[in-house]
Amino acid sequence: MTKGGNRLLLDLYRTMRRIRTFEERVNELFVRGQTAGSMLHMSIGEEAISGVCRAMEQSDSFTTHHRGHGIFIARGADPNRMMSEIAGKADGYCSGKGGSMHIADMGLGALGANAIVGGGIPHVVGAGLSYRNRGLKNVSVAFFGDGASQQGILYEAMNMAALWKLPVVFCCINNQYGMGTRIDRAAANTNLHERAIACGLNGVAVDGGDVEEVHEMSERVLDSARNGRPGFIAMTCYRHFGHARLDKSPYRDEAEELEGRKRDAVLNARAKLIERQTSDAASLDSMDDEVAKEMNAAVEHAIAAVPPGQDSMFRDVFAMGEPQPRPLRQHLSSILGEAR
Amino acid sequence: MTKGGNRLLLDLYRTMRRIRTFEERVNELFVRGQTAGSMLHMSIGEEAISGVCRAMEQSDSFTTHHRGHGIFIARGADPNRMMSEIAGKADGYCSGKGGSMHIADMGLGALGANAIVGGGIPHVVGAGLSYRNRGLKNVSVAFFGDGASQQGILYEAMNMAALWKLPVVFCCINNQYGMGTRIDRAAANTNLHERAIACGLNGVAVDGGDVEEVHEMSERVLDSARNGRPGFIAMTCYRHFGHARLDKSPYRDEAEELEGRKRDAVLNARAKLIERQTSDAASLDSMDDEVAKEMNAAVEHAIAAVPPGQDSMFRDVFAMGEPQPRPLRQHLSSILGEAR
Amino acid sequence: MAAIETTYRDALRQALIDAMTEDASIFVMGEEVGRYGGAYGVTKGLLEMFGENRVVDTPIAEAGIIGAAIGAAMTGSRPVAELMYIDFAGLTMDQVANQAAKSRYMFGGQIGVPMVLRTQGGTGRSAAAQHSQSLEAWFTLIPGLRVVMPATVNDAYHLLRMALKHPDPVIFIEHKALYVRKGELDVDNPDGAWGKSAIRREGTDVTIVTYSKMVFESLAAAEALAGHGVSAEVIDIRCLNPLDDETFITSVMKTGRAMVVTEAVMTSGFAAELSARISERCFDFLEEPVVRVTGEDIPIPVSPALERGAVPSAQLIAETGLWLVKRIAPSWAA
Amino acid sequence: MAAIETTYRDALRQALIDAMTEDASIFVMGEEVGRYGGAYGVTKGLLEMFGENRVVDTPIAEAGIIGAAIGAAMTGSRPVAELMYIDFAGLTMDQVANQAAKSRYMFGGQIGVPMVLRTQGGTGRSAAAQHSQSLEAWFTLIPGLRVVMPATVNDAYHLLRMALKHPDPVIFIEHKALYVRKGELDVDNPDGAWGKSAIRREGTDVTIVTYSKMVFESLAAAEALAGHGVSAEVIDIRCLNPLDDETFITSVMKTGRAMVVTEAVMTSGFAAELSARISERCFDFLEEPVVRVTGEDIPIPVSPALERGAVPSAQLIAETGLWLVKRIAPSWAA
Ligand SMILES: Cc1ncc(C[n+]2csc(CCOP(=O)(O)OP(=O)(O)O)c2C)c(N)n1
Numbered sequence A, B: 001m002t003k004g005g006n007r008l009l010l011d012l013y014r015t016m017r018r019i020r021t022f023e024e025r026v027n028e029l030f031v032r033g034q035t036a037g038s039m040l041h042m043s044i045g046e047e048a049i050s051g052v053c054r055a056m057e058q059s060d061s062f063t064t065h066h067r068g069h070g071i072f073i074a075r076g077a078d079p080n081r082m083m084s085e086i087a088g089k090a091d092g093y094c095s096g097k098g099g100s101m102h103i104a105d106m107g108l109g110a111l112g113a114n115a116i117v118g119g120g121i122p123h124v125v126g127a128g129l130s131y132r133n134r135g136l137k138n139v140s141v142a143f144f145g146d147g148a149s150q151q152g153i154l155y156e157a158m159n160m161a162a163l164w165k166l167p168v169v170f171c172c173i174n175n176q177y178g179m180g181t182r183i184d185r186a187a188a189n190t191n192l193h194e195r196a197i198a199c200g201l202n203g204v205a206v207d208g209g210d211v212e213e214v215h216e217m218s219e220r221v222l223d224s225a226r227n228g229r230p231g232f233i234a235m236t237c238y239r240h241f242g243h244a245r246l247d248k249s250p251y252r253d254e255a256e257e258l259e260g261r262k263r264d265a266v267l268n269a270r271a272k273l274i275e276r277q278t279s280d281a282a283s284l285d286s287m288d289d290e291v292a293k294e295m296n297a298a299v300e301h302a303i304a305a306v307p308p309g310q311d312s313m314f315r316d317v318f319a320m321g322e323p324q325p326r327p328l329r330q331h332l333s334s335i336l337g338e339a340r
Numbered sequence C, D: 001m002a003a004i005e006t007t008y009r010d011a012l013r014q015a016l017i018d019a020m021t022e023d024a025s026i027f028v029m030g031e032e033v034g035r036y037g038g039a040y041g042v043t044k045g046l047l048e049m050f051g052e053n054r055v056v057d058t059p060i061a062e063a064g065i066i067g068a069a070i071g072a073a074m075t076g077s078r079p080v081a082e083l084m085y086i087d088f089a090g091l092t093m094d095q096v097a098n099q100a101a102k103s104r105y106m107f108g109g110q111i112g113v114p115m116v117l118r119t120q121g122g123t124g125r126s127a128a129a130q131h132s133q134s135l136e137a138w139f140t141l142i143p144g145l146r147v148v149m150p151a152t153v154n155d156a157y158h159l160l161r162m163a164l165k166h167p168d169p170v171i172f173i174e175h176k177a178l179y180v181r182k183g184e185l186d187v188d189n190p191d192g193a194w195g196k197s198a199i200r201r202e203g204t205d206v207t208i209v210t211y212s213k214m215v216f217e218s219l220a221a222a223e224a225l226a227g228h229g230v231s232a233e234v235i236d237i238r239c240l241n242p243l244d245d246e247t248f249i250t251s252v253m254k255t256g257r258a259m260v261v262t263e264a265v266m267t268s269g270f271a272a273e274l275s276a277r278i279s280e281r282c283f284d285f286l287e288e289p290v291v292r293v294t295g296e297d298i299p300i301p302v303s304p305a306l307e308r309g310a311v312p313s314a315q316l317i318a319e320t321g322l323w324l325v326k327r328i329a330p331s332w333a334a
């Protein structure tokens, strides 16, 4: 049991349940034909990242990858605005410009959500430099997948962080798969944290089936990072379902899936809560129901929300007040119009 | 003493002397105002790479970096054509198109000489795939500097080599500096081979002051690679002079330089040859003189050689027989000429 | 063999199968090309047919993949490296532009890099700003690269077959929205030689110069224009390098009016090059300025309606054509 | 303060010093910017003045450097990231084009990336194919980036100062052959506002639109043309994005003839964009086609004579101008 005790575990359980239910509802939104596209990457099986997020301070920053919904929920994002963004609606977090892969809430410390595997990793190095230069005590955390561990940019970023002793943590969510490729077909050494250690970081592996362990280790690694020793957390978990909405994972067999899905931080936490008599099944069920209602409402919210107007397309390419791109039709008018 | 014995050491001494003298003559060519530009990177202090090259088979391939002269001499390149290339002349290895940083002799197994730090590293992975696919027993070796060890591409390449068990060796010539940056200001962990080990390679460190050690270790690592266990050799040496011809290394102090230059594989080999009575000072001197004559001749050759004709500019952008780019003047004629 | 109806995807796949069967030095590598069968299914079944040595699933490491392909090409193999989305090209541009493109020249003709980089771009799947770009102009800027963008099923097959016999690096750019499109494949009859344009529709009033998916939007526009009495000639350039200037120049000399239609943004897109060349060479024949109809100068938004609005539609092309030829302004220009 | 004579390099250096003195959030990072003082000496002395936190020597890891700069810009700093040669941009294009350029848009305006990427390009040092390119068009293709290419000493200073107040990512491209060039610096008087062209020489017969080092080749050509009775107007566009169309369009409407002069290759270079825009907007005013005088479509060879021959000279520009205006063909066109 971690220092937060059972109260903490209950909190983490609720967060994890909110993540799982949110993702299930994303699925529903898709089935109802209301998502903007099908590039929907669910974080079911990865809910224990709640433990990492819980170890972060409010003022810490972070970057996420294409599978970032869970992280944003754990950081406290609004499911309505998330779901709206997934639907490509105007009141979504990115005004309907980003979609599922780019949901980000800068008010919560996000520095971006990337659909380029590894793309957001180096940004935390710069955030760390910023904090150091301004004497701030923040940490910046990069979340990414095991697949991203084969991208060179990770090593460039880790080396800089270690060299400059920056308040930075690299958090690798090792769900065993990059699309159809199991980690042992992508990396010769699958102990990914060992590479971080060789680069001079504080590298640890944690069990993503156990949110308490994840939380406790994250506290230690973050604390260390805050004091100038950057860290790397490899959280082992399992991608319970396909890579994205349309993928049925034909490249892995059922036995493996059944085994893999046993690593389930949500169910494990629930079992522990009951076992420790922190809670009972009935009250957890009612907590789950409440979460379900919240997420159902998010779906309805997103469906009812209005799409962005065509004019909004030309906004935010550059800062407000700066010259924005000229729409094509205006350009054509200047060539073909009467005033030519 | 390695298995080749003293006879081998004498050979290696001669190769190393040829490298050093060649580089000294490049300097002279520059002073005489005959080089194409001043981006001339000398390999003085790195002559022990001769030991790596000696461990390679004739049919093995390799890529080099911007400081590749020594490697080409060790592989048996023609100093005349090298010097001509440095002078930008038509009979240079690259017909006067490449220059010092791009000297390459494909007849000797070269796959290119790169002025992009790290640029040539992944090519050996592809060569390894080629060999594997065609059942060839060759190895491909990437030569690069310590500075290149901070480039992400190295980790991508190492991981692929290890994952696919390719006949590939990464040879890092750790001359302690990337331009003005000493390795301890560029990497948190300066034991560069440890990163390779963490990626699943056979990583070793060797003393670049001792060509016999370099040769012996290289034989082992290459042998292993030939049998499907890719390797990494970090050869520790010292860049005796500036980064390029015009750099006087103001960023490092004399004491360090004096100490650093003590790591001198050429002088060490010479001392050993005398000590072991394989040779005496007089006969080594006369060997050196012979080398000096050869390299003097290369300088005169390069100066006398003719520059490439302006037309050659449009050759070799694409394969012979394929459409080449249209010269600007032809294009202008098609617009402004009478026939328009 | 007679022509058969098939999809763009299957034509590409067939080209790979035929080429790999014919030439043992060809192998395919990239993310998810093997067990997964390719993100867009082009390489489905190849692993079973050709085995793991010739269908290589790679880690996610785009620069390394292209770099490895270069090394393989330099040592006697003919790699087909798949870059899952052209948007990831930014990770590979050093290997593409400084290595693959320049090796032959920089080393004085000593070595070549006969590789094909297959990738796909464009909009149509609400895949947002990092998965929907049209970046062909990054490649056309670099001497030493061939750049091919097939629109039709027959070209998908034949241009890929030709690319796989080519001595220099070929950037082969497919369009994600074309994979399921059907068309005629005649394995014995390419639509034209490597580097030659195809006139997809003949016309007399205006020349539309285009490539990739915009060929179909342009053809639909030409059809609509015909209804207004405007006869449009539609030229599919197919290869951006080598570029067949002569076909479109001859056409514009005949029609006296030209539109260049691309999905890429306007600024610095390949339409600029085409427009400049037409104006240079057809100056004395042009009745009106050459007009570019292109994507908006913005990143691609995820919202389906915005995404559609960000690139040219058949309607926009037709409206612009009518304006250009008949001086009938579209409603939005009132 | 009165104008002083100084070099392009020192003007850049002064801009950094003044900006860093004024704004504590600005810091410089890159390879060899500190102890070494910059590969071309622009940052010499800054380490001593501002300390290690604000002048950060980095490992050789271009993608990481730009990525770090982006993260710093997103968290309240204003980084100036130096990319030693624009030729290394290929390693960074993902960070530049997918991250820096798109973050504001993709996240619906929630965040900006106020960073300056300083780099340098061009020929003049026999640095061969991987150290001599003019790749500005890679950047101008990407919505969300500002692209600036100063030619004069005064612009080197003022445009960099302006860039360091700009809310969006600015790609600031210097020219390696200009660093030692002298000119007037007046810290109180910029040559014009951000995004506005400068007319470097007025003329009536032909408009030369250009930027960076080619401004000087063009001015020399204009001088030579004057000797032949041809009056050339030379416009230095300074900013490629935002682009001031109006100045050159107005000029061409006046002169009726236009040449676009750049060092970059012709195909897909920014000259194509400029040429297309001029032809689009000045169609009814042009007496002759817009002519591009650009670098050859080849990698840059190392041999000094070939290198010089690969890019436009004042003589070539003047010859072309004479041909364009007076129909006097140059000797090579006989
Ligand atoms: C640079 C880049 N390469 C490839 C892709 C395509 N792609 C999207 S997600 C993915 C797998 C990523 O695996 P991992 O990093 O483990 O994250 P996970 O999907 O498991 O969360 C791939 C290959 C991409 N989006 N970006």
Ligand SMILES: Cc1ncc(C[n+]2csc(CCOP(=O)(O)OP(=O)(O)O)c2C)c(N)n1
Binding pocket: B041, B066, B067, B115, B116, B117, B118, B144, B145, B146, B147, B148, B149, B175, B177, B178, B179, B239, B243, D031, D060, D062, D084, D088, D091
């Ligand atoms: C991608 C890239 N970044 C930077 C440079 C500039 N540069 C040339 S050599 C060099 C130092 C390389 O150091 P190292 O790899 O140790 O090789 P060494 O020069 O010591 O042989 C640098 C930074 C370059 N040529 N390419």
Ligand SMILES: [Mg+2]
Binding pocket: A145, A146, A147, A173, A174, A175, A176, A177, A178, A179
């Ligand atoms: Mg994964």
Ligand SMILES: [Mg+2]
Binding pocket: B145, B146, B147, B173, B174, B175, B176, B177, B178, B179
């Ligand atoms: Mg070094």
